[in-house]
């Protein structure tokens with residue numbers, strides 16, 4: 001993640017694009033790429049794990065759109081001065097505490113459903 005952040009920063013500096021990479025612009029670009037990713041799945045109905053019914057071209061396309069989403073996500077975190085590596089680990093730890101395995105095993109309800117009233 002750290003390498004991708006640096007590589008993307010260099011990519012933008014080489015093109016004098018930092019001026020366009022405001023947090024809001026990057027956020028909109030990120031949402032646009034999520035839309036492009038969704039378009040590949042659109043109208044296909046439920047899709048099996050590993051995408052066995054997708055053509056190789058479609059699978060490659062999924063990889064490209066996932067990459068665009070990740071590139072913009074990493075860039076957004078950078079432009080917001082959020083250390084994404086630390087934030088992700090902290091968030092996973094919070095998720096562990098919020099969803100104790102012994103309490104939620106095999107259940108998918110949101111944590112608010114488990115709070116004892």
Ligand SMILES: Nc1ccn([C@H]2C[C@H](O)[C@@H](COP(=O)(O)OP(=O)(O)OP(=O)(O)O)O2)c(=O)n1
Nearest residue numbers: 011012017020033036065067068069071072075
């Ligand atoms: N101002 C920009 C423009 C592009 N990119 C980078 C980040 C993305 O990884 C990719 C996005 O490029 P495009 O906007 O050309 O979008 P696509 O690659 O999805 O092309 P298309 O919309 O034709 O599918 O390029 C960027 O960092 N900053």
